[in-house]
Amino acid sequence: MSHVTVTTPRRRGLPYVGRTLDYVRDPLAMMRTQYDACGPVSDIDFIGKRWTVLLGPDACETALRNADKAFASGDGWGYLVGPFFDRGLMLLDFEEHHRHRRIMQSAFTRDRLEGYTAALQPAVASGLAQWRPGGDFRAYPALKELTLDLATEVFMGGADLASPDELARVNQAFIACVQSATALVRANVPGTRWGRALRGRALLEEFLGRHLAAKRATPGDDLFSVLCHLQTDDGERFSDEDVVNHMIFLLMAAHDTSTITVSTVMQQLGQHPAWQDRCRAEALALSEHPTMAELDELVDIDLVMKESLRLVPPVPVLARKTVKETEVLGHHIPADRLVAVMVHLSHHMSELWPEPERFDPERFAADRREDKVHRYAWEPFGGGVHKCLGMFFAGAEVKTILVHLLRQFEWTVDPAYRVPMSYTSLPFPKDGQPVHLSRR
Numbered sequence: 001m002s003h004v005t006v007t008t009p010r011r012r013g014l015p016y017v018g019r020t021l022d023y024v025r026d027p028l029a030m031m032r033t034q035y036d037a038c039g040p041v042s043d044i045d046f047i048g049k050r051w052t053v054l055l056g057p058d059a060c061e062t063a064l065r066n067a068d069k070a071f072a073s074g075d076g077w078g079y080l081v082g083p084f085f086d087r088g089l090m091l092l093d094f095e096e097h098h099r100h101r102r103i104m105q106s107a108f109t110r111d112r113l114e115g116y117t118a119a120l121q122p123a124v125a126s127g128l129a130q131w132r133p134g135g136d137f138r139a140y141p142a143l144k145e146l147t148l149d150l151a152t153e154v155f156m157g158g159a160d161l162a163s164p165d166e167l168a169r170v171n172q173a174f175i176a177c178v179q180s181a182t183a184l185v186r187a188n189v190p191g192t193r194w195g196r197a198l199r200g201r202a203l204l205e206e207f208l209g210r211h212l213a214a215k216r217a218t219p220g221d222d223l224f225s226v227l228c229h230l231q232t233d234d235g236e237r238f239s240d241e242d243v244v245n246h247m248i249f250l251l252m253a254a255h256d257t258s259t260i261t262v263s264t265v266m267q268q269l270g271q272h273p274a275w276q277d278r279c280r281a282e283a284l285a286l287s288e289h290p291t292m293a294e295l296d297e298l299v300d301i302d303l304v305m306k307e308s309l310r311l312v313p314p315v316p317v318l319a320r321k322t323v324k325e326t327e328v329l330g331h332h333i334p335a336d337r338l339v340a341v342m343v344h345l346s347h348h349m350s351e352l353w354p355e356p357e358r359f360d361p362e363r364f365a366a367d368r369r370e371d372k373v374h375r376y377a378w379e380p381f382g383g384g385v386h387k388c389l390g391m392f393f394a395g396a397e398v399k400t401i402l403v404h405l406l407r408q409f410e411w412t413v414d415p416a417y418r419v420p421m422s423y424t425s426l427p428f429p430k431d432g433q434p435v436h437l438s439r440r
């Protein structure tokens with residue numbers, strides 16, 4: 001640590017609430033004003049605690065690379081969603097995280113991903129075949145249902161493990177758990193978001209616990225079976241409790257994030273018909289059930305996915321807590337301080353991206369590569385040891401859904417439409433993302 005430290009500015013806001021409401025209303029505006037007024041490192045009051053806010057790629061990089069092991073993920077995320085995603089991989093740290101990640105990595109090898117991708121193809125095609133298109137089709141809830149079905153299919157070995165009613169309850173339980181993040185009442189009080197989330201967690205534990213014994217006894221190729229049977233060379237494997245905790249986190253991580261990504265792409269392609277045509281031409285050129293290798297070769301769909309992840313990163317802020325005092329860009333940060341790594345702003349900074357609010361997928365094309373301006377200019381999947389483990393699966397899933405969507409449907413979105421996004425938790429369109437959808 002250097003000896004010269006800069007005073008860290010602080011913006012308070014209302015007592016207890018602090019800047020929570022500014023964030024929930026418009027996180028990008030809140031981050032911009034914070035950055036303009038206070039620079040890349042500053043303190044705020046947020047959901048009842050003092051947080052140090054990191055803005056811009058250099059500050060975010062310092063925490064995510066975590067060279068001096070000062071930033072813990074578990075205690076940071078733990079404050080926001082700890083009771084609901086307890087001991088999921090993202091909430092483990094240091095040696096324990098390394099051990100669990102090493103075991104779990106064997107569930108995400110190229111061979112396994114090819115297997116999951118093959119299982120996705122018929123499931124996506126038949127899921128979309130059930131959509132009822134129309135002039136006011138709400139894409140977001142339809143996609144959310146689809147991605148949860150896919151997660152149960154690919155991760156649990158079949159949607160027939162649960163009735164449609166039970167799946168709907170599981171979906172509600174995930175929503176309740178995720179929405180706890182910015183709740184101002186953080187106790188088991190009936191009628192509050194926190195109370196609903198605790199009941200959601202109990203339902204998920206019961207649901208997965210009920211299926212666990214069968215998976216241990218007769219394993220399949222799904223992720224749940226794989227987690228039950230994984231073993232490292234040293235013979236390490238997960239306990240029943242570990243498997244349930246990892247599954248609850250994985251199912252959440254896998255379906256909420258992909259849903260918002262496809263929803264953003266649908267909005268952009270609905271407003272940019274020339275891009276929709278380009279992507280459809282690519283989709284039509286693939287085999288009926290594209291393999292992972294075919295999906296890897298997509299160019300236009302890949303550019304559109306990257307640009308959509310830039311405009312609306314599904315995880316706009318990453319949470320950490322310092323386990324010892326440390327320093328970011330010359331600012332001293334004490335031990336036990338909650339830290340918000342606000343990656344969303346980096347995606348919209350005009351210092352990094354020309355015309356950052358413009359949908360311009362070719363900024364990622366080989367001859368432009370605007371994302372190369374800084375290692376952490378584009379970081380929708382995070383960075384460092386907690387970088388998204390499902391990144392390649394997410395790419396395959398999002399592209400599979402897009403390929404089948406483009407083949408089965410055409411859609412438009414009013415060019416003047418602006419998404420009323422909710423940021424009470426991970427971003428989602430409050431109006432369900434209306435599109436004018438017709439079957440081809």
Ligand code: HEM
Pocket residue numbers: 073089090091101250253254255257258261313314315318319379380381382383385386387388389390391393394
């Ligand atoms: C577009 C989709 C996705 C996005 C944008 C995304 C984003 C992220 C981000 C930003 C993190 C890092 C959080 C942090 O450092 O605090 C993360 C972690 C993680 N994600 Fe994803 N994710 C996506 C899809 C998925 C999928 C499909 C899976 C599972 C199949 C998954 C599994 C995980 C896991 C296990 C971690 C924790 C890794 C660790 O802590 O070692 N994600 N994700």
